[in-house]
Amino acid sequence: MKYSSQAVAKPYFIFALILLAGEILFGLLMAIQYLYGDFLFPLIPFNVLRMVHTNLLIVLILFGFMGATYYLIPEEAERELWSPKLAIITFWVFAAAGVATILGYLFVPYATLTEITFNELLPTMGREFLEQPLPTKVGIVLVVVSYIVNTAMTVLLGRRTVITTVLITGLLGLAVFFLVAFYVPDNLIMDKFFWWFTVHLWVEATWELIMGAILAFVLIKVTGVDREHIDKWLYLIIAMTMVSGILGTGHHFFYMGAPEYWLWIGSISSAVEPLPFFLMILFAFTMTRERKITHDNEMALTWAKGTAVMAFLGAGVWGFIHTLAPVNMFTHGTQLTAAHGHLSFYGAYIMIIFTITSYAMPILRGRPHGNSKKAQKVELSAFWMLNIGMLGLTLALSAAGISQILDQRVGTDLVGFMESQDSIAGIYMVRAGFGLLVFTGLLTYFASFFIKEDNA
Template sequence: MLKYQSQAVAKPYFIAAIGLFVAQILFGLIMGLQYVMGDFLFPEIPFNIARMVHTNLLIVWLLFGFMGASYFLVPEESERELHSPKLALALFWIFLVAGALTIVGYLAVPYATLAEITGNDLLPTMGREFLEQPTITKIGIVIVVLGFIYNIGMTILSGRKTVVSVVLLTGLVGLAVFFLFAFYNPTNLVLDKYFWWWVVHLWVEGVWELILGAILAFVLIKVTGVDREIIEKWLYVIIAMTLITGVIGTGHHYYFIGTPEYWLWVGSVFSALEPIPFFMMTLFAFSMVNRRRKDHPNQAAVLWALGTAVTAFLGAGVWGFMHTLAPVNYYTHGTQLTAAHGHLAFYGAYVLIVLTIISYAMPLLRNQGEAAPAKAQNLEKLSFWLMTISMVVITLLLTGAGIMQIMTQRMAEEPMSFMAVQDSLATFYWLRVIAGLVFLVGLFTYIASFFAKDKAAPMATK
């Protein structure tokens, strides 16, 4: 069923991604409970450890997803086998084992001990948000990513070069280059923060959007049959807007960390335009599906693709815009509103694009033909709605909590203390835990979809 046999290396990457996704959500639920039952699992798993596991697992499983997506789509775009399927498999195991050891390290010993035994004193890079990995793990990530880019790059350069594959490669190279700033950790906190954003912002509001756009374009070409020329033109315009707004849009992180005042203006103006590429992505996805030349049997993949565009626009675009202007951000900076935006943006843009390519590719990788059985697709669609609606509810609850927090802690004449405010938000946090449980049900439904068979099939049960 696969056009190129080497595309099969994508399968373990996708399976690992889904497995780590489950673990990520379990730790999210632990944190959700710790918000309302402060001593839950204390002192065995303090909040900071659970959070680090939650966010690091997210990053790692999305990287697994991006890699799987690349190994799947690049041979097809390049019209040749992958440069080295063996290298791809070797890097898979290295990345999985290194990732697992890092997570075990987080959970098994105190973080300070982990820093000590992994030699953080030699090149201190740990203990910064999202970059908590031991330095040795960071070096491992660089090696894995370089090997991966070499493999993908060799395949693209010696095969047919399409806009999709070249944009994807550009995004991946950007990912590798900006990660190098993770190794720069000056003593001056202001400098540290300034360049920390070169990893974090230039990833998620920069080069990752190129990867997102390329994967979305690939899936839309496949499921709509619309002329590649049209889709590629859209892709160029969208990612052009991404970079034009998003690169200098980094300035919306430079309001209150010690950087000059002009960033209040520069950051506000450019980041206010950041929803544009996401809005265009929504128009793009719907217009391609409306102009489809065929009805692809994998309708679940179409739903994931449309869902990605809409939810990314809501989470990254609308919820980002809500607090991106400096006078607003002065009151919202570092509140639950930030958490609300982070959740829906990451889910909408990056979780959903990985699930989109998995949905499109898995039936082919599993020799099911172009699409999974109807029953499996129905479960997939159900899981999409369960996860997406519960994530929107989580976002709304955190937004409510954030607004309350801003009013009582930041804007009140007699501001309340942080902890008093947190106590007053318990109702929001309890409801968030419930929505989180619904999300977990959705995730299990998603996994169940891989095991569902139609009644006519020989293995069917009653």
């Protein structure tokens, strides 16, 4: 570790991984409820499990981004973090607020939660991913502001690079589009517009910048390729992201009461969205081919290449499948959407966190050459279990989605929702199986951290 303040990243990485274990566990509980409807009844209903699953996902990604930033910013800016103390305080505030919110979801009926958290004052609750009570939302704003100030001050007082500029632009976007979550119009169509301004412009615009910056940082470190070369790729990727991703929001405005021109704008713009993800694959593999050094931490590069490939599959391929208006008319809101949601979130944002964690954690733990060969072997098996598990889960959900579409939306001989669901129970069993593989992969990843040094 070059700068001692980089150490503040460690609790962020560890906590993100703990939350990930929780997220996957709740996913598994839901997968069981899909098979046995009264599992855990009436202790934890499906909607609560779902809310915990998706909220843990968002919060763990934010923790991961913060850990990544606090690790890479001092090295990029070539100076200590502006305020390591603020970063530590922010960690505890965010962790406490996160845990309290999850406990609230689990132990307080949601309707009661809205009453005791002042939702009447400014109604913001009840929308997917943004279910957090008002005090939690305000807390998130404060935490993100402190995060941005700390990052920006460090860069302003130090060296500015393309990576820091892209990262800070992404962070500002993340903050601005979260503010939109405080405005909930009464009109349901307008409500959807604003909801997507947060959700879509996070995952398909601003977070993509953050992902690109982290990926570029790790690639510089493990391949030794010149920064100028890396910068050109990064510019190209973020330009393509912005060109396609912003108007691409239109792919959520089909047939929902919005003007018809969105059918065209949404279809055409979002059809270009896979391009930046494809560029990330070219970027990672070209840098690997042109590398000047072979870093002992081979797993960091494996994760970097892996995230480029899986993000392209999940966001690019599975996103494109249902992004054209005439197709989306049939696929909207089916298990095909869930298939895409899983592989894209995992491939882009969970894997980029694995990438930076696998690169930085050994260094933070006093192993500048990465974990031992034996530990990396175990980590490689975790890599495959996680990827095969998520891919299997996605394929199962895609099969479920296609079956659902044929049953309910194509032709004239249609069946009802529950009847269709009944006929795909077998596929849900397969999904649960792959989910278990994902969880085993995560535990194996954890285990790789505890393997002793070769010669110790």
